[in-house]
Amino acid sequence: MSSKITPNTVSPPKKVRVGVLGATGTVGQRFVTLLSEHPWFIIEALGASERSKGRKYREAVKWKQTIPLGGLAADLIVKGCTPEEFKTCQLVFSGLDADVAGDIEYAFRAANIPLFSNAKNYRRDPHVPLIVPLVNPSHFSIIPQQQSLHSPLLSKGFIVTNANCSTTGYVIPLAALEKAFGPIESVLVTTMQAISGAGYPGVPSLDILGNVVPYIGGEEEKIEWETLKILGGITDSENETDKNGAPLKTFDMHQAGGRPALRVSASCNRVPVVDGHMECVSLRFHRRPPPSPQQVREALSVFTPEIQSLGCPSSPRKAIEVFEEPDRPQPRLDVKGTHNGAGVSVGRVRQCQVLDIKFVVLSDNVSIGAATSSIINAEYAVLKGIVS
Amino acid sequence: MSSKITPNTVSPPKKVRVGVLGATGTVGQRFVTLLSEHPWFIIEALGASERSKGRKYREAVKWKQTIPLGGLAADLIVKGCTPEEFKTCQLVFSGLDADVAGDIEYAFRAANIPLFSNAKNYRRDPHVPLIVPLVNPSHFSIIPQQQSLHSPLLSKGFIVTNANCSTTGYVIPLAALEKAFGPIESVLVTTMQAISGAGYPGVPSLDILGNVVPYIGGEEEKIEWETLKILGGITDSENETDKNGAPLKTFDMHQAGGRPALRVSASCNRVPVVDGHMECVSLRFHRRPPPSPQQVREALSVFTPEIQSLGCPSSPRKAIEVFEEPDRPQPRLDVKGTHNGAGVSVGRVRQCQVLDIKFVVLSDNVSIGAATSSIINAEYAVLKGIVS
Amino acid sequence: MSSKITPNTVSPPKKVRVGVLGATGTVGQRFVTLLSEHPWFIIEALGASERSKGRKYREAVKWKQTIPLGGLAADLIVKGCTPEEFKTCQLVFSGLDADVAGDIEYAFRAANIPLFSNAKNYRRDPHVPLIVPLVNPSHFSIIPQQQSLHSPLLSKGFIVTNANCSTTGYVIPLAALEKAFGPIESVLVTTMQAISGAGYPGVPSLDILGNVVPYIGGEEEKIEWETLKILGGITDSENETDKNGAPLKTFDMHQAGGRPALRVSASCNRVPVVDGHMECVSLRFHRRPPPSPQQVREALSVFTPEIQSLGCPSSPRKAIEVFEEPDRPQPRLDVKGTHNGAGVSVGRVRQCQVLDIKFVVLSDNVSIGAATSSIINAEYAVLKGIVS
Amino acid sequence: MSSKITPNTVSPPKKVRVGVLGATGTVGQRFVTLLSEHPWFIIEALGASERSKGRKYREAVKWKQTIPLGGLAADLIVKGCTPEEFKTCQLVFSGLDADVAGDIEYAFRAANIPLFSNAKNYRRDPHVPLIVPLVNPSHFSIIPQQQSLHSPLLSKGFIVTNANCSTTGYVIPLAALEKAFGPIESVLVTTMQAISGAGYPGVPSLDILGNVVPYIGGEEEKIEWETLKILGGITDSENETDKNGAPLKTFDMHQAGGRPALRVSASCNRVPVVDGHMECVSLRFHRRPPPSPQQVREALSVFTPEIQSLGCPSSPRKAIEVFEEPDRPQPRLDVKGTHNGAGVSVGRVRQCQVLDIKFVVLSDNVSIGAATSSIINAEYAVLKGIVS
Secondary structure (H helix, E strand, O other): OOOOOOOOOOOOOOOEEEEEEOOOOHHHHHHHHHHHOOOOEEEEEEEOOOOOOOOEHHHHOOOOOOOOOOOHHHHOEOEOOOHHHHOOOOEEEEOOOHHHHHHHHHHHHHOOOEEEEOOOOOOOOOOOOEOOOOOOHHHHHHHHHHHHHOOOOOOOOEEEEOOOHHHHHHHHHHHHHHHHHOOEEEEEEEEEEOHHHHOOOOOEHHHHOOOOEOOOOOHHHHHHHHHHHHHOOEEEEEEEEOOOOOEEEEEOOOOOOOOOOOEEEEEEEEOOOOOOEEEEEEEEEOOOOOOOHHHHHHHHHHOOOHHHHHOOOOOOOOOEEEOOOOOOOOHHHHOOOOOOOOOEEEEEEEEOOOOOEEEEEEEOOOHHHHHHHHHHHHHHHHHOOOOO | OOOOOOOOOOOOOOOEEEEEEOOOOHHHHHHHHHHHOOOOEEEEEEEOOOOOOOOEHHHHOOOOOOOOOOOHHHHOEOEOOOHHHHOOOOEEEEOOOHHHHHHHHHHHHHOOOEEEEOOOOOOOOOOOOEOOOOOOHHHHHHHHHHHHHOOOOOOOOEEEEOOOHHHHHHHHHHHHHHHHHOOEEEEEEEEEEOHHHHOOOOOEHHHHOOOOEOOOOOHHHHHHHHHHHHHOOEEEEEEEEOOOOOEEEEEOOOOOOOOOOOEEEEEEEEOOOOOOEEEEEEEEEOOOOOOOHHHHHHHHHHOOOHHHHHOOOOOOOOOEEEOOOOOOOOHHHHOOOOOOOOOEEEEEEEEOOOOOEEEEEEEOOOHHHHHHHHHHHHHHHHHOOOOO | OOOOOOOOOOOOOOOEEEEEEOOOOHHHHHHHHHHHOOOOEEEEEEEOOOOOOOOEHHHHOOOOOOOOOOOHHHHOEOEOOOHHHHOOOOEEEEOOOHHHHHHHHHHHHHOOOEEEEOOOOOOOOOOOOEOOOOOOHHHHHHHHHHHHHOOOOOOOOEEEEOOOHHHHHHHHHHHHHHHHHOOEEEEEEEEEEOHHHHOOOOOEHHHHOOOOEOOOOOHHHHHHHHHHHHHOOEEEEEEEEOOOOOEEEEEOOOOOOOOOOOEEEEEEEEOOOOOOEEEEEEEEEOOOOOOOHHHHHHHHHHOOOHHHHHOOOOOOOOOEEEOOOOOOOOHHHHOOOOOOOOOEEEEEEEEOOOOOEEEEEEEOOOHHHHHHHHHHHHHHHHHOOOOO | OOOOOOOOOOOOOOOEEEEEEOOOOHHHHHHHHHHOOOOOEEEEEEEOOOOOOOOEHHHHOOOOOOOOOOOHHHHOEOEOOOHHHHOOOOEEEEOOOHHHHHHHHHHHHHOOOEEEEOOOOOOOOOOOOEOOOOOOHHHHHHHHHHHHHOOOOOOOOEEEEOOOHHHHHHHHHHHHHHHHHOOEEEEEEEEEEOHHHHOOOOOEHHHHOOOOEOOOOOHHHHHHHHHHHHHOOEEEEEEEEOOOOOEEEEEOOOOOOOOOOOEEEEEEEEOOOOOOEEEEEEEEEOOOOOOOHHHHHHHHHHOOOHHHHHOOOOOOOOOEEEOOOOOOOOHHHHOOOOOOOOOEEEEEEEEOOOOOEEEEEEEOOOHHHHHHHHHHHHHHHHHOOOOO
């Protein structure tokens, strides 16, 4: 069940003291679960709302994970979400709800604390990278600009966000295909998303038991927008400069650089599945003729993201598992895969009668779709020296 | 709950004696339920396999409907599926399994008995119409040719099929849109289909509870192919003639007549829902500029199939219910609608970033998707004098 | 689907103007659905919280019934829950939440308005009857005392409560058995309760999808206590008198009158079922030898409550449907039964190796378990002249 | 996740070559999963039906486990279920279906191969022990008699069965309580059983999705009967002797030895849960006064079966996990527990108003309820030298 890679070329760092904001929530619990067994990261502080503050974590949390709460975290005293209470942490993860994440995360960055956030608040910020670790960790390159534009200038603090769970799952095979075959022009994606993606209490059972809800508020817009930012590059602005007169870096939203524009159309559905987002994807390549289904299968299967070769300990052994069986992947059987939910599974690669290729992708929305992505992002930042 | 229309211009026919083949199966039970309350049709005979033959229907059947079995049908003695045992029937419905439907249905037609079949066996036959009653009852016009090509020539017998449940549901709004806005060029449809579509015992619970299965054997091909036959016209063959030298009529599969070809791409999924197929549809019109979402909503809402104006008693009062709420329709709340499952529900009509328009359609797969369609087809044939 | 009985001996009353409190909630929606088709009761006023007040009902409500909202109620303007706004109503139904029902219901009674409540607040009041209409409408006899003890004395106002949904379902066969075979000494009941029993949003889907929760707060105590009040009689107090010196009537809680005490032990579970509480019941009679399973089946089957012979229009045609099939009743197939959820279904009557007899009972928790019971109680009160 | 105990006093045995009969079925797949990681047992041979014979296991099996099939077993060639093909195995596990297990298991024993069976066929045999490894491994003492009564006399072959899954789960806390407080007189158990208990394809989804089925064929009789054999002792027969004139040993079915008879009443239900049988138990002790709920909790919590102290590697670290939270255990969260499904979880220990004590117990029906029990039985036999 281990998904560890022992890199040959990178010295494992010393222990890194980390904190978790929003630790009693659904994503926060997942952070605690994963960090409790992490080879580098040591949970130093857990933060939650006023209601939980001052209580032992095991008593403050309504634990909803299938792995029992154990380890040192269980007995930590929950703190408030203020930078002062986390000043011994070298970096902090945020599983905060969007309604409070904006101010709190701003304050942590201002206090010079590197922050890896699962919240949506800063995803659209033109200086904050939106990083799916198996796809675009190169976007960390905008961090110096983010720090230099802050007043006062920041030496260590920054905000990095990871993407929405349904974006994360399907953008990984898209990235693999663009790497192999060049630009994709059009993508139609129809999702069937698990209830755990909505947190707790989340979806009322009367709404979803034996039912499908063909709507998730804001989700389609997120997929359509985030895909452009993640798959796009970073270019120098022609108009804006920083304080030193150097051109400002800008996310080109996948529209610039002479490449054909990418159009994305998403239809999002909630289905009565606990964990695992299924997404039916149809796409059209720019290149004519397009690759065959067999070429697509091979390109997906051999895709090796930078985080794997770099040796991030939470990276999956295989980024994309390609199934040959006609009825796989399925959430109940395959959501964890052989990689503890850190990779994704693709199946049913075949020709599309309208676009070029269609397939289905399954991702573990609470792992690679949430906490695991934040953690790999942090591992990358540590290995690259972005966090010291 | 009544969906009856009392036509002003058509005299209600006398009672019509009907039979049901495959009466103990899932579709057969639905036939019995609907026919037990039908204003014209009287169940005269029920046929099933050898195992059930000779027993009272109530004892032979493992009743799985939520409406209790009652009425005269309950005490009928189940017969074998031979034409001799149904010779007093004026028409027969078939809910037979595909593995036996081929020979039995052929024998019934040869015995000059009109047969309305839910089985797939004759759907691709070039002389058998594939009729979704809210869409293409005009295809009954091929029946005389079907009869004249039979040897010996048939005076009354014929086979009419209705479409696969997932095809039926989504082809109704397609027909409404082609009627209003002209040809559609491309359709991408992703289905989330209920377990009742697979019959009984059908899908093992271990495969579908809390799960999604991204595959239904043969289903995508059926949707892609049946759509072309249903939405296409009937033209005179240039090469073939019948015995009298008249040109043979041919289904043009939506490719002929100068109109642009229609391309259909389907992705089919099974979800843990009891009744109600949900389908996410994206499409591109030939016409430029395409209609707006609001125009599409209106065209769907006012769509009135011929069977309604003709006064078929099982036709829905409204063919297509258009929802404005963002999260509707949903199978659990809306599958029966105000029309006892004889119409379909459409929601979320909006622009598609890749094609022109996208929406979701919900249909009751055991009603309009199966037995109800056969029954409306038979009503139409009675009103038009095709069955005497 | 009709469950109407046309009584021969009772003149149907003129139209009765009624109101509904808590009309936008789950139980309130069920009241509106049932009253919209009621032969006597006309919805005159709908009350809800401040948030909904002043809006059209169709806009204020998040409709969650499978029967579409229609009729006159849809366009009523929602009122606040004050007696002044309901003074034209001859009686009022309450689907209020317990946290507000106490004060509001008190005010309505004080304003001389008869109130039929589904809330739990007054169930334990020693002068308020707790009436399961198929079991103990005779407890209406305490109403005069309730009115005379109020200050100022009430001429028309009173409060009648119906029981908790899980109590209601299983107490009906208990009453039938006590009527036929005399006192029951012990009952062990294990429930498997539907999610609709918890209202909306109610049970989070993450708690119940593919799961069983072996606990429902306060439910076991309610069953154990309510059973005693419902099955017990009303006796004259030896110690207390009313203002006229007459002995106060007291609920004897099934303990008095020389009969053996009744002991009830309940274990309550939530299961992933939408509608329909299943309850496994084992019981011991006082009488030795106890009746046989066949005698029990017959006694349940012939049970005819007073409301049926009296002609309450919402009473079921059959109070208890007894199934012979070994695997019935089941919620999905049998919850509505032939009686639109106004009766209950019993199956698997057999000997118990520890007590005497065991069986399973299924009841429609949103019908006879909630709104339907209140409505039948009101019908009874109208027919008996308790409401004028 | 490890449930290994490293015994101090027992030398780990050498590698033991084992076979699995019925290897492609649900229980067989579980055997293969567990044995693939077993510290002692090496899968030497896999047997299945003619249809699978001669194919690679990975191709013959329709793998339905959440842990991917891997290891050496995947490439073994499936054999037929004849003793000749398993003669190199030191012991064999049987996951055979009951309709074929009788003859095949008999043949294996006759061929002098020790056989640990999950099938029901020999459970009632008066010389075959029915062993729940956490409860009555002492019943292995009847093996010499089983061997000596066989003709020809057996030196190594025998059959040991484990119990039905629903019996196994609840009999463990019963054994713990009898050990602490003496005989139990009466037990009432109501089960809510997972679909995986019925194998594959097992329960049709149309029967169980959003439903409860209050019946599992033969299950109640199994629980009522097996409990007596498991909890009873082995005594010398007064009437029968073996060939040497020594008294035959007999299972006393919990009725003999001066102890009060045990009466068991079971009600079995199928619920829409994938894995994990929940059972609501009420019981009465012989001892007066009975122990308090707190005493019961403690007795359950400290219960240490012989297999733990002996050092069976698959034994749970804790036999019975006692929950204090009012709403636990729950199948989805707790079925695997900290012991990989080898122990059971008990919650809601409280007084019963009719008997003495009631509680709920959750067991992993595919682990301790099936394959894990067979494996621990085999480990015990190896450690005790019963298998050489």
